[in-house]
Amino acid sequence: MAKSMVLLMIMALSYFTTTANLQVKNIFLLAGQSNMSGLGGVVMNIWDGIVPLECSPNPAILKLDANLQWVEATEPLHADIDVNVTCGIGPGMPFANYLLNKTSCLGIVGLVPCAMAGNKISEWQKGTFLYNQLVTRATAAAVQECGVIRAMLWYQGESDTVRPSDANAYKGRMQNFFTDLRSDLGLPELLIIQVALASGLNYTETVREAQLNPDLPNVVTVDAKGLQLEKDNLHLTASSQVLLGQMMADAFL
Template sequence: MDSTLENVAYSPKNVFILSGQSNMAGRGGVEKHHWDGIVPNECHPDASRIFRLSAHLHYEVAREPLHHDIDAKKTCGVGPGMSFANAIKDRVEAIGLVPCAVGGTAIKEWAHGQHLYVNMVKRARAAMSHGGEIKALLWYQGESDALSQHCVNTYKANMEKLIHDVRADLHLPSLPIIQVS
């Protein structure tokens, strides 16, 4: 199977949005702005089952670093997306991962109408328009919101609003959100 697959030629049915900040974007193995290239066994690619939506909205075989063209201003390494996909791949048909995470971002940058939010929804809609069904949004973010007491105090309300907005904009009122913060 070719490592680059146009989304017209192939479109995974089970789609998972990967969003948040650096831990989701993948900083495993990154030291001093350099990725060591080591991929743990649980993160190895499966060219027949796990795909990622590139920055150009084309599906390709998923391999680490998943966010290399999304969080492009920073060095990406291993994140939780591939290990998650490998853990569930035998229970579902082919998986489409939609990387959206950007390191160092605060939840206010993910608010409705902000660039990161708009891009995430655009990428999710692209995955849906090619026959994919969004199964969940995996959210790993929060460190930037622990820098002040105000951010800590408003995080819950901001996260609830984000969940409400994503579900409304994608017309998925019961979309599962898997959150780590």
């Protein structure tokens, strides 16, 4: 009896995994630094545990976890990816929920979290750890022949506002990163929805100027300036992350 029960459990798990893989139709890559991994609701390295309605789990929203398996997506979305910080609410879940609410025929949404806190765009250049991880996870999500990568959501740049050399080099590095990624994924027209910074230090406007004028096709910029920040004046609040996710969904639609 015990062996039969174990066999049934294994078969059920295998069926769920296979069914989830077969259902993923619309894949979205989530990359950048802490405001993409999401620190909404995090104070003094503690997440308050509050999940806004717009970030609720939905059987039609899956995520590729750290083990490259499709699982039902829940907040904090990046908890098993950006493991060196305490993650909270980010834009990924409100983005996906808003898409499904607006487009009844969209089908299953697959989110691929890849963001890491505290990095510069130089750390996303071809050949770096973050770049290779992004390509690996994106490829793992797509090679199962069960879906199409629709877009990358990109929110990064605060770390490049500290020094003028980083800020001035941002545009060229951004263009190189986007171009190399499209080439390595075999998606020369991949839609990239990026965020113009809501916060930063001395050279924020230099980086924002590059983000608002990327000079590349199929790169759409959503401006986060003016969205409410946490008390650290760096990270978006949970309610701001909800708004940002919806803004990015509108940009995609």
